[in-house]
Amino acid sequence: MLTRRSVLGAAGAVLTLTGSGWSRFSASRAAGAPVTPGVPSGTAESATLEALPGKKPLIRLAYRPPNYEAPLDYFRSPITPNDQFFVRYHLSDIPDVDAKTYKIEVGGDGANGQATLTFDDLKKLPAYEVVAVNQCSGNRRGLSTPHVAGVEWGYGAMGCARWKGVRLKDVLDKVGLKPEAVEIAFNGADGPAFDKTPDFIKSLPVWKAVDESTLIAYEMNGAPLPHFNGYPARLIVPGWTGTYWMKHLISVTALTKPQGGFWMNPAYRIPVGMFPVVARFVSQENATSTPITEIVVNSLITSHADGATVQAGTVTASGLAWDGGYGIATVEASTDGGKTWSEATLGEDLGRYAFRPWSFAFAARRGKNTVTVKATNKIGQTQTATLLFNPAGYHNNVMQTVTLNAA
């Protein structure tokens, strides 16, 4: 009997045997994928626009494991529709999970007991909602200079949804935490294609796990989670990057010792002291590196792609700003390369973890115009003028500039 893993393992052999059976991506298809300017040329040439089941076309960076990002024009509202939400997997064995048989095992040596929760059990717990940005840690990695290896994301490995579910704290209360618990670890139903590949297991410090905003969500924008976004339930860790937002969540394990494994170290690490992050993950820190935690303050012009043509006269640029949950204080825009700045108008506030829309009207002169934006959050953090290079390409919040050609 072939197992799922052996069948997936066989795919490579099949590709070898039938390498000539499928035409190469054509240049026209490749040119049609609206990748972010600045990604590696090999990324621009190989990416295509493709719709996964239940999804609108996304920019396909890789098929297996599936890694698809949203094109710029999907970011023109502060809520990202479910069928436009990016898809990111580390491992290729992604089962269809049946909510009827789904369960979450809760326990661990840092817990006083253990419990098994079914999907119905989750639904019976008090429900909470939070609007929060889920941004891949590696979003904008493709813009790193020099380029670094990995999934070469442009701007679109992020989205913002209204998540509904139960507090992780309430689930942990079912078993009770021992005082010596230091981390809560999470696993999802997805796994590796090959059994020697480390399963994707992540942990959070207890303080973040029991934060009232940290949820196990079973609804996204009023609908069940899409398969590719973690059906039937996933972890929601508002303010922190997507690596912690375990999809298809099947276990919650309280630990008295730090979680080990590749996905905690060396993966998903930033150099100590490089970024002005407040939230620390002390039990995982070492002398040189620390886990990536909260999202750094950032903004994006979504009304116009770089190089777009506009009419001379009043032009309104608009977009989104977001941060790790301190809240956006101001978005400023410059049309003179950063010499002078004017405040943009902020739009609807959907909460401190949400995308904050903004708009900025200016007089476009015939010829080339540039618009640069920067967001500042309520604790005074702002975007950088130049890249803080790090080997994994994380936390790129360089101020974005678009050139608009006015006719």
Added chain:
Amino acid sequence: MRKIVFAIMAALVALPAMADEPTIRLKQAPGLGKVEGNCGGCHSLVYIEMNSPFLTAAGWNAEVTKMIKAYGAPIGDADAKAIADYLAKNYGT
């Protein structure tokens, strides 16, 4: 052959109805067979094109080493060298 195997995959794996994985035609050069045979089991070969052409020979070698040491890819030393050489020559900087 290919269609039959993918039909079996679809039945057993119960992946949602995704289109057949497009075959990635990497550059024809010595070592391509090793790349297809060793790398394609766990991930689409498009990861190679996507990560090009900016890695040095040392950079590609580090990637191959990562696949073996961190991800557990069962690749022997000779194949690993052939793969790293192919990647550096065809998808390197």
